Amino acid sequence: MITDCHIHIQPLEMFKPHALELIKKKRANFDQIAEFSRSPKAFLKHLDAAGIDRAALINYVAPDVIGFTNGVNQFISDYVKEDPKRLLSCGSLHPRHTTNIESDVEQLLRLNIRMIKIHPPHQLLYPNDYLNGVKELEIIYRAAEANGIPVMFHTGTSVFPGARNKYGDPIYVDDVAVDFPKLRILLAHGGRPLWMHTAFFLVRRHPNVYLDISGIPPKTLLKYFPRLEEIASKTLFGTDWPGPGVPEIAQNLAEFRALPISEASQQTILSGTALEIWPE
Numbered sequence: 097m098i099t100d101c102h103i104h105i106q107p108l109e110m111f112k113p114h115a116l117e118l119i120k121k122k123r124a125n126f127d128q129i130a131e132f133s134r135s136p137k138a139f140l141k142h143l144d145a146a147g148i149d150r151a152a153l154i155n156y157v158a159p160d161v162i163g164f165t166n167g168v169n170q171f172i173s174d175y176v177k178e179d180p181k182r183l184l185s186c187g188s189l190h191p192r193h194t195t196n197i198e199s200d201v202e203q204l205l206r207l208n209i210r211m212i213k214i215h216p217p218h219q220l221l222y223p224n225d226y227l228n229g230v231k232e233l234e235i236i237y238r239a240a241e242a243n244g245i246p247v248m249f250h251t252g253t254s255v256f257p258g259a260r261n262k263y264g265d266p267i268y269v270d271d272v273a274v275d276f277p278k279l280r281i282l283l284a285h286g287g288r289p290l291w292m293h294t295a296f297f298l299v300r301r302h303p304n305v306y307l308d309i310s311g312i313p314p315k316t317l318l319k320y321f322p323r324l325e326e327i328a329s330k331t332l333f334g335t336d337w338p339g340p341g342v343p344e345i346a347q348n349l350a351e352f353r354a355l356p357i358s359e360a361s362q363q364t365i366l367s368g369t370a371l372e373i374w375p376e
């Protein structure tokens with residue numbers, strides 16, 4: 097049971113023109129991406145061909161930088177109905193784009209969202225801003241913690257126009273891990289390419305912090321994380337497809353498989369860790 101914990105299936109019509117341009121420019125097969133965002137059936141076939149059993153489908157609310165509103169939650173909740181065992185919905189909220197955070201959180205729970213994404217460089221906030229008066233963040237984390245819903249943070253840089261990269265430093269997740277000890281936290285991209293040491297430290301330091309290797313070219317993964325096998329039981333395979341510069345899913349998987357790490361560690365990263373987080 098191989099899980100890709102980080103694939104972007106998003107409502108393309110919400111993208112701001114400059115963000116969509118960047119994706120179109122970097123991908124030859126944009127029509128295919130558009131088809132997959134409309135048709136879960138077509139996308140499931142693509143996953144079959146790539147050898148992927150399950151995929152977490154990442155969405156987040158970032159009206160200012162990318163264009164996504166919290167309409168993404170209804171979108172992804174409808175999308176995964178095609179096969180909820182294989183398609184895991186990831187939704188989001190934005191503390192500054194909500195009129196009633198409690199009712200928005202309730203909607204996420206009603207939609208049976210399987211993960212919440214916070215994207216600091218695109219949402220223009222620090223993960224620990226609840227310590228600076230952004231109470232909405234605390235409400236989101238509390239609800240996720242109480243309902244066993246993991247929270248994924250984008251860590252590392254972003255090349256999208258308008259992204260602010262100071263927010264990508266994973267060190268600000270340290271407070272969240274301390275203050276919400278039962279909350280499962282995924283560090284997307286392991287702080288790539290500036291903060292891998294911080295990400296590695298946080299994964300080892302906190303029982304509730306996990307590493308999502310998506311967006312890191314598999315060929316450079318061991319250069320970035322030479323001690324990856326030590327944290328295999330807390331590491332998840334992911335691709336970040338179809339993000340700018342990310343190779344095709346099947347190629348990504350093949351390159352990961354070719355890495356000189358033990359078969360047991362590979363199995364854990366491809367399958368075991370994700371099964372612990374989402375047993376079904």
Ligand SMILES: [Zn+2]
Nearest residue numbers: 102154336339
């Ligand atoms: Zn991503």
